[in-house]
Amino acid sequence: MAASSSVKDTTKRLTSGSPMSLILGFSLPLLVGMLFQQFYSLVDTIIVGKFLGVNALAAVGSTGSVNFLINGFCMGVCTGFAIPVAQRFGAEDEEGLRRYVGNSIWLSAVFAAVMTVIVSVFCREILILMQTPADIIDDAYAYIFIIFVGIPVTYLYNLTSGIIRSLGDSKTPVYFLLMASALNIVLDILFITQFDSGVAGAAYATVISQLVSGIACLIFMAKKFPILHLERDDLKPRKQCMMTLCSMGVPMGLQYSITAIGSVILQAAVNGLGSAAVASMTAASRLSMFVVCPYDALGSTMATYGGQNVGARKLPRIKAGLKSATILGGLYSIFALLLLLAAGNLLLQLFLSADETAIMADARMFLIVQAIFYFPLALVNIVRFLIQGIGFPFLAILAGVMEMIARTLSAIFLVPAFGFLGSAFASPIAWIMADAFLIPAFFYVYKKLSRQSVVSLRDKAIEWDTKTSFRSF
Numbered sequence: 001m002a003a004s005s006s007v008k009d010t011t012k013r014l015t016s017g018s019p020m021s022l023i024l025g026f027s028l029p030l031l032v033g034m035l036f037q038q039f040y041s042l043v044d045t046i047i048v049g050k051f052l053g054v055n056a057l058a059a060v061g062s063t064g065s066v067n068f069l070i071n072g073f074c075m076g077v078c079t080g081f082a083i084p085v086a087q088r089f090g091a092e093d094e095e096g097l098r099r100y101v102g103n104s105i106w107l108s109a110v111f112a113a114v115m116t117v118i119v120s121v122f123c124r125e126i127l128i129l130m131q132t133p134a135d136i137i138d139d140a141y142a143y144i145f146i147i148f149v150g151i152p153v154t155y156l157y158n159l160t161s162g163i164i165r166s167l168g169d170s171k172t173p174v175y176f177l178l179m180a181s182a183l184n185i186v187l188d189i190l191f192i193t194q195f196d197s198g199v200a201g202a203a204y205a206t207v208i209s210q211l212v213s214g215i216a217c218l219i220f221m222a223k224k225f226p227i228l229h230l231e232r233d234d235l236k237p238r239k240q241c242m243m244t245l246c247s248m249g250v251p252m253g254l255q256y257s258i259t260a261i262g263s264v265i266l267q268a269a270v271n272g273l274g275s276a277a278v279a280s281m282t283a284a285s286r287l288s289m290f291v292v293c294p295y296d297a298l299g300s301t302m303a304t305y306g307g308q309n310v311g312a313r314k315l316p317r318i319k320a321g322l323k324s325a326t327i328l329g330g331l332y333s334i335f336a337l338l339l340l341l342a343a344g345n346l347l348l349q350l351f352l353s354a355d356e357t358a359i360m361a362d363a364r365m366f367l368i369v370q371a372i373f374y375f376p377l378a379l380v381n382i383v384r385f386l387i388q389g390i391g392f393p394f395l396a397i398l399a400g401v402m403e404m405i406a407r408t409l410s411a412i413f414l415v416p417a418f419g420f421l422g423s424a425f426a427s428p429i430a431w432i433m434a435d436a437f438l439i440p441a442f443f444y445v446y447k448k449l450s451r452q453s454v455v456s457l458r459d460k461a462i463e464w465d466t467k468t469s470f471r472s473f
Helices: 019-052 054-062 064-090 094-121 123-129 137-149 151-166 172-194 199-224 239-271 275-291 293-311 315-348 357-372 374-389 393-418 420-424 426-472
Strands: none
Touching: 019 054, 019 172, 019 199, 019 275, 019 293, 019 315, 054 064, 054 137, 054 199, 054 275, 064 094, 064 137, 064 151, 064 239, 064 275, 064 293, 064 374, 094 123, 094 137, 094 151, 094 239, 123 137, 137 199, 151 172, 151 199, 151 293, 172 199, 239 275, 239 374, 239 393, 239 420, 239 426, 275 293, 275 315, 275 357, 275 420, 293 315, 293 374, 315 357, 315 374, 315 426, 357 374, 357 420, 357 426, 374 393, 374 426, 393 420, 393 426, 420 426
């Protein structure tokens, strides 16, 4: 079914035109949005560090890996749910698109409810298992428990924004994040400095702000995308739709979580080095997460780009898109390294006081070691999301397993042997191991898709030849 003319102004197809310009144009709004998403975390960290002290900063930071483990699964699932929507959009199948959207709503509601109950109940046990230092565990619990209660909000925002992006609109979610980021800053200051709510106030600010952006995305979808006006039949649970959605969403969620398991193990090893080491890692990691947002934007772009083009059966554009994204990722890697070499100390002072010299020195060392290996990280995001977008999400799980193994081995061997320096090399080793799997995997799946395309075209030609021969007869 052809796309209706009423939606052409709000949707965008990535199936024609220059891959470089399309990827750059689509990823820039995503980048802005991700920067402001990270801005949530940065503002939390800055205000907590400056107003509540190093121990409070370490408490929030000690939850970072388990936060990524749980909320990363939520984000991965929602990203995966959006891939069949992008594929149906690329194939111009509006009816199938709406059915996938309707069934993704049901699945998201179930996933959110189950996850919220489980992780909230076992929240403190998780922190104890991670060897969270006794002097910060109460603050860590106060922060992460509220974040976990907000899991349904995480699903709301990530599902709605993912669907909007799957239709080619990467700008609109950014506008709502801008609004939510401003609200986050106000609420952070209000809860922490006026209501004296401690680290819990930072968590409240994050959840409320994300709720606002999620509701805004939902209202926008209802008003601006006629293609998404669901009827009762579209909301009917369908086994095949749910199986397809789960085959995309669950592997992507597991990929995030499996990767995060290694981070949790590594975090536990760093926790054993004391709260000062945790504070150093927290400051460096938060700054690094902000700097590497372009890689996340490129990854999300390649998922949509791959999904639309495989739906339209334009395979050569997939390889051309990979080349363009790799060039962009390489150029930014050079810029990011130079930026952190020149201004790393200054940027770290957003989180830490300059007189914390030992913590500052460790944080800078951690930051620079990772920055040297940013290009392998760029490839991890670009290739992994592209493979997921074209329909092979289980391979991304295996890449996540490679990262988990690398971080686990680093926690077992490097951290005890080299201390904090060992923790700095854990992620670079993980990125390189993931690339060693992902790059050959991409060429394998591309070759497989090419063969399937040839067979499909041959079958169509035989079918057409049979029909024309019959008519002639």
